[in-house]
Amino acid sequence: MATVGQIIFCSMIILIVIFGAAIILLLALSFTGQLSEVMSSNVAPTANLGDDELLSCYLNAQTQPARVTDVSVTWQKTGLTGPVYLYEDGAPSLGDQDPQFKGRTQLFPDALVAGNASLLLRSVGRGDEGDYTCTISSSGGGGKVKMHLKTAAFSATTFKFTSGALTAEAPRWFPKPNVTWSDFNGNVLNGSTSFAENSVGIFRVVSTLQPVNVSETYGCRIENDLVAAVSKATVTGPGVTENTYFTFSAASSLMTSTHLSITTSVLCIYYLT
Numbered sequence: 001m002a003t004v005g006q007i008i009f010c011s012m013i014i015l016i017v018i019f020g021a022a023i024i025l026l027l028a029l030s031f032t033g034q035l036s037e038v039m040s041s042n043v044a045p046t047a048n049l050g051d052d053e054l055l056s057c058y059l060n061a062q063t064q065p066a067r068v069t070d071v072s073v074t075w076q077k078t079g080l081t082g083p084v085y086l087y088e089d090g091a092p093s094l095g096d097q098d099p100q101f102k103g104r105t106q107l108f109p110d111a112l113v114a115g116n117a118s119l120l121l122r123s124v125g126r127g128d129e130g131d132y133t134c135t136i137s138s139s140g141g142g143g144k145v146k147m148h149l150k151t152a153a154f155s156a157t158t159f160k161f162t163s164g165a166l167t168a169e170a171p172r173w174f175p176k177p178n179v180t181w182s183d184f185n186g187n188v189l190n191g192s193t194s195f196a197e198n199s200v201g202i203f204r205v206v207s208t209l210q211p212v213n214v215s216e217t218y219g220c221r222i223e224n225d226l227v228a229a230v231s232k233a234t235v236t237g238p239g240v241t242e243n244t245y246f247t248f249s250a251a252s253s254l255m256t257s258t259h260l261s262i263t264t265s266v267l268c269i270y271y272l273t
């Protein structure tokens with residue numbers, strides 16, 4: 001049986017944990033920019049190596065700038081002296097732009113009038129990984145938002161059915177992924193996977209499942225720490241119908257803090273009884 005003292009002690013602990021979680025939540029919100037007037041729809045984007053990536057940054061204010069000359073935008077990358085992009089007085093100002101970004105960046109002047117300072121980064125390379133800060137100042141408000149860009153290689157899976165075997169192929173993956181096959185009910189099946197690494201460290205993935213049954217649907221998941229390609233393939237006899245979508249993992253500090261406070265409260269209640 002718990003004494004009154006223990007109950008009070010535990011209530012205090014639970015309150016402290018709840019307030020702590022609230023503070024962490026507030027910090028996380030301000031870190032992701034949700035308390036600033038400048039926001040990003042994705043503060044942890046993962047770009048596909050070689051593709052273009054749009055880094056999102058926009059002004060979330062009541063009054064938005066009406067003239068583009070009212071807006072100035074600075075994109076910076078932590079560790080570089082020159083800006084990634086600078087826009088002021090109604091025009092790009094790229095004299096001091098870091099050489100890494102020469103000819104690879106653009107804003108959208110039409111969107112800028114509405115407070116949207118998203119940056120298009122062309123042909124993303126591994127060196128583009130890192131922390132970016134977007135700063136907007138305008139007659140309609142301003143602020144900054146930070147984001148962390150990661151790079152990976154990922155490509156859609158294609159399927160073939162030949163002599164009783166279902167083969168999944170994906171030409172570009174980095175970091176090296178793993179492959180998991182499953183049946184329609186989600187039970188894991190035993191496939192055999194091989195990897196071929198090219199000269200720049202990108203993997204070609206080939207995985208075979210055998211035996212398979214005609215008109216059954218199989219799941220195939222290719223994933224690394226950043227991206228998962230989730231596919232369903234139905235063996236139709238001569239061919240395969242298939243679809244693939246990608247999911248991106250973004251470790252959330254919100255999730256961690258909520259989890260922490262629930263765990264602590266549960267432990268405390270356990271101690272009471």
Ligand SMILES: *[C@@H]1O[C@H](CO)[C@@H](O)[C@H](O)[C@H]1NC(C)=O
Pocket residue numbers: 041054058108111116117118
């Ligand atoms: C900002 O502009 C870009 C480029 O036109 C567009 O893709 C994006 O959806 C816009 N974002 C917002 C929040 O309006």
Ligand SMILES: *[C@@H]1O[C@H](CO)[C@@H](O)[C@H](O)[C@H]1NC(C)=O
Pocket residue numbers: 190191192
């Ligand atoms: C999976 O297949 C490998 C050979 O491809 C075999 O060595 C292994 O025992 C199999 N595992 C199961 C659980 O069937």
Ligand SMILES: *[C@@H]1O[C@H](CO)[C@@H](O)[C@H](O)[C@H]1NC(C)=O
Pocket residue numbers: 183211212213216
């Ligand atoms: C294939 O069909 C057989 C016979 O119906 C069944 O026992 C087996 O579990 C099926 N295999 C798979 C991988 O669905």
Ligand SMILES: *[C@@H]1O[C@H](CO)[C@@H](O)[C@H](O)[C@H]1NC(C)=O
Pocket residue numbers: 177178180223224225
């Ligand atoms: C596959 O990789 C993911 C991400 O790295 C990991 O979470 C998962 O446990 C791995 N699965 C297997 C079966 O190795």
